[in-house]
Amino acid sequence: MTHRRGRLVLWVALAFGLVPLAVLAHGWLTYPSDRTPEGAYLRVMSAVNRDAPEAFFAYLETEAQHACYTVRNYRSKARERVLAAYPEPERSTLATQLRDEAEAHDGADVFALHARQRGWLDRLRRDLSGVSAVEIVGERATVVTAKGTRYPFRRRDNGIWGLTLFTSALVQEAERAARDAALIERSAADYERARRLEGDAAAPR
DSSP states (O other): OHHHHHHHHHHHHHHHHHHHHHHHHHHHHHSOOTTSHHHHHHHHHHHHHTTOGGGGGGGBOHHHHHHHHHHHHHHHHHHHHHHHHOOTTHHHHHHHHHHHHHTOSSHHHHHHHHHHHTTHHHHHHHHOOOEEEEEEETTEEEEEETTOOEEEEEEOTTSOEEEOTTHHHHHHHHHHHHHHHHHHHHHHHHHHHHHHHHHHHHSOO
């Protein structure tokens, strides 16, 4: 009797353990492909709910992704010039301002910085809801949520649909990073030139 009861308990435990696995497997198998606007949107929603903006970097349109990498590259080069040529206290102050973007591992980390700093995550968290409708016109699509919010997407070359909501702001940031880098380069060259002149003046004749 005790043996039979033990087997029953074991089967019940197994059943309760398998139910969540079955639910997960069903969700995985029925989750829309990210080659559809709905699937891309749902992955964005999942990342927002996990407070992980870097996780939906793959679901931004290509131009936005490139802008994030451009920001990182310009900030990195600019910081190198600051550290090499600027005098204190400007060197420490500016190097600190540039550090986060300059030391970002990749474009996804740059995007995560801006998403948090600019309140994009909070904005998405307020508006995201279930998909009510999907409108596709050529390479562009709009996901309409149950709240009536419209999210624009563009099909990328790899077939994944990318959110276009933040592209303009990121492109502007990349352009600003380029201008800042050019200004820093000019200032660094001026500082180096001034040091050379000081060295020449101080040299024995």
